[in-house]
Amino acid sequence: MARHLITSAIPYINGIKHLGNLVGSQLPADLYARYLRGRGHEVLFLCATDEHGTPAELAAAKAKMPVAEYCAEMHGVQAEIAKGFRLSFDHFGRSSSARNHKLTQHFAGRLHEAGLIREVSEKQMYSHADGRFLPDRYIEGTCPNCGFDSARGDQCDNCTKQLDPVDLINPHSTISGSTDLEMRETKHLYLRQSTLKDQLEAWIDSKKDWPILTTSIAKKWLNDGDGLQDRGITRDLDWGIPVRDGEKDWPGMEGKVFYVWFDAPIEYIACSQEWVDAGKGDNWERWWRTDKGAEDVTYTQFMGKDNVPFHTLSFPATILGSGEPWKLVDYIKSFNYLNYDGGQFSTSRGRGVFMDQALEILPADYWRWWLLSHAPESSDSEFTWDNFQASVNKDLADVLGNFVSRITKFCRSKFGEVVPEGGAYGEQEEALIADLAARVAAYQGTMDAMEVRKSSAELRAIWVAGNEYLQSAAPWSTFKEDPEKAAMQVRLGLGLIRLYAVLSAPFIPDASATMLKAMNAEGAGWPDDVAGFLAGLAAGHAFTVPDVLFAKITDEQREDWQTRFAGVRT
RNA sequence: GGGCCUGUAGCUCAAUGGUUAGAGCAGAGCGCUCAUAACGCUUUGGUUGGGGGUUCAAGUCCCUCCGGGCCUACCA
Numbered sequence: 001m002a003r004h005l006i007t008s009a010i011p012y013i014n015g016i017k018h019l020g021n022l023v024g025s026q027l028p029a030d031l032y033a034r035y036l037r038g039r040g041h042e043v044l045f046l047c048a049t050d051e052h053g054t055p056a057e058l059a060a061a062k063a064k065m066p067v068a069e070y071c072a073e074m075h076g077v078q079a080e081i082a083k084g085f086r087l088s089f090d091h092f093g094r095s096s097s098a099r100n101h102k103l104t105q106h107f108a109g110r111l112h113e114a115g116l117i118r119e120v121s122e123k124q125m126y127s128h129a130d131g132r133f134l135p136d137r138y139i140e141g142t143c144p145n146c147g148f149d150s151a152r153g154d155q156c157d158n159c160t161k162q163l164d165p166v167d168l169i170n171p172h173s174t175i176s177g178s179t180d181l182e183m184r185e186t187k188h189l190y191l192r193q194s195t196l197k198d199q200l201e202a203w204i205d206s207k208k209d210w211p212i213l214t215t216s217i218a219k220k221w222l223n224d225g226d227g228l229q230d231r232g233i234t235r236d237l238d239w240g241i242p243v244r245d246g247e248k249d250w251p252g253m254e255g256k257v258f259y260v261w262f263d264a265p266i267e268y269i270a271c272s273q274e275w276v277d278a279g280k281g282d283n284w285e286r287w288w289r290t291d292k293g294a295e296d297v298t299y300t301q302f303m304g305k306d307n308v309p310f311h312t313l314s315f316p317a318t319i320l321g322s323g324e325p326w327k328l329v330d331y332i333k334s335f336n337y338l339n340y341d342g343g344q345f346s347t348s349r350g351r352g353v354f355m356d357q358a359l360e361i362l363p364a365d366y367w368r369w370w371l372l373s374h375a376p377e378s379s380d381s382e383f384t385w386d387n388f389q390a391s392v393n394k395d396l397a398d399v400l401g402n403f404v405s406r407i408t409k410f411c412r413s414k415f416g417e418v419v420p421e422g423g424a425y426g427e428q429e430e431a432l433i434a435d436l437a438a439r440v441a442a443y444q445g446t447m448d449a450m451e452v453r454k455s456s457a458e459l460r461a462i463w464v465a466g467n468e469y470l471q472s473a474a475p476w477s478t479f480k481e482d483p484e485k486a487a488m489q490v491r492l493g494l495g496l497i498r499l500y501a502v503l504s505a506p507f508i509p510d511a512s513a514t515m516l517k518a519m520n521a522e523g524a525g526w527p528d529d530v531a532g533f534l535a536g537l538a539a540g541h542a543f544t545v546p547d548v549l550f551a552k553i554t555d556e557q558r559e560d561w562q563t564r565f566a567g568v569r570t
Numbered sequence: 571g572g573g574c575c576u577g578u579a580g581c582u583c584a585a586u587g588g589u590u591a592g593a594g595c596a597g598a599g600c601g602c603u604c605a606u607a608a609c610g611c612u613u614u615g616g617u618u619g620g621g622g623g624u625u626c627a628a629g630u631c632c633c634u635c636c637g638g639g640c641c642u643a644c645c646a
Contacts, residue, residue: 012645012646014646050646053645053646054644054645054646055645055646124644133644134644135644135645136644136645137644137645138644138645153644154644154645155642161571162571162642165644212574212575213574213575213640216573216574216575217574217640217641219573219574220573220574220641220642221641221642221643223573224572224573224642224643225572225642228643229643231643232643232644235644259644260645260646261646264646305575305640305641306640306641306646307646308641309641309643310646336575336576336639336640337639337640339639348645373582374582374583378575378576378583379575379576379577379638379639379640380575380576380638380639380640381582381583382582384581386581387581387582387595390581390582390595390596391582391594391595393606394594394595395594395595397606397608398606398608398609399608399609401606401608402605402606402608402609403605403608403609404605405604405605405606405608406604406605406606406608406609407604407605408605409604409605410604410605411604413604414604453582453583453584454584457583457584457593457594460594461593461594464609467608467609467610468609468610468611470604470605470609470610471601471602471609471610471611472610472611474602474603474604475604476602476603476604477602477603477604479604490604548606549606550606551606552606
């Protein structure tokens, strides 16, 4: 038994996430966590909400709520939806927790002590009407290069030229529209990542098996231009973790907070402390401190490609720079984006299907199966309603659901709701079992490697093998001349349901639970030995015929949803 | 502009430089009647975006052109 620490990139607090966010981090992380637990490993699976930064403050203002209250409410909403999708976090924490405050300040103090923090005085745009400094993206004006009138302070969306807010003609705040802007002097702390460049590069280079998406992004940041740049880790905001030098005040930094990307990954650690505080565990250090038992932990992170630089560079810089024996990540699984019907999912523009809406129209398993079997691993992938309907109906209703239905109903009509007795395996059964054993091994191989789409294909092939067997064994024919042989065939078929339930649990946990309950076989372990596992459902064992596992998506439903989700969410 | 990813059957995707480029879906045909009109078998379908090169051998490596996407450090 091994020990696995798994974290999903923490979703931003600002609003309900869409299916693209889900498939890029939380869902594959959950798949992996469930699989490893199923194999009998010890798993700590953590996620949290990422609560600081300008967008949270603005969203709270828009909702006319204090930002702390807004975040608390949204955390609750996101936690509920996560439950709805059966995301099996051991704890769902908050980056605004007292634990994270303390730990973030601790890391800052350690980095300061190690000489890895420098103070920089710089000028930033201040908006009098908004009463805040504005990030470059919140300033718009006319592009000096192409004349586009909605160019942002960092870049012109029209001609793609990199800009500085002072370059803009007639700059204004996108928050209030105010043109009453002023360049003000402000002081910030920078993390001297450049000092750690060689150390980080050697570490990245040692990771030969990471996805190319992960390492190529990291190397680009390490080597592009002048190499890895120091990064500002503080902001002039109200909502956030106050800048402190460990336990001490930080002279000159009063009223400032740490940058969200400095404190967010630290929440991975703080979350394990929250997990202990919540009474769910009793020792977080054996997961995080290599001097206190975490030496044998394998740590895997899941994230969308936009998060890669922070997880390959800044967070490791924080960890390494602290000089303390914190656990570093062992494997970073990153994903491309899921697009929606010819364009991007967009939280800000309300385009696509959001997690709450998805659960309103269909159970979690439908979404989990489609999203995971189409996970954007090698390139961006696309959600269309036609594809969703076709895939889900075929895979879940026809291949798996109908298999369960046909064998349980046949058994009920000929032998009653009990595993029938008699007969012995023949050549055909031995061949099936050998085939299944090979396929299960292949499935384990791809799951261990976190190859999500390939794993779904292997799993589906295992389901198909059941239908192939039934078709050629034809117990409905056998029953007429040799009821004992038919009993054996049906017994094996029923055993397959239990096998499928256990193997499929990481993908479709609810259906898996329904299958196990119907087979009266809750608590079945992993089928390390397929033949032995199948024999585990013995003659005389009572079961019930479950309700339809997966109802098909009708054309009417699909058309309705296509129309309903064609526009933008308001 | 720069960097990276990507382009393979109508669709979604596979293929350590090594048989005749494979699966699923969709289409066609046949079979089965236990089942959610489900299942199984067979089968049609390819100038691997274009062009050039390296190699005994290229979807794979190199050059070039074309298309799509992402990132480019103050959104997170």
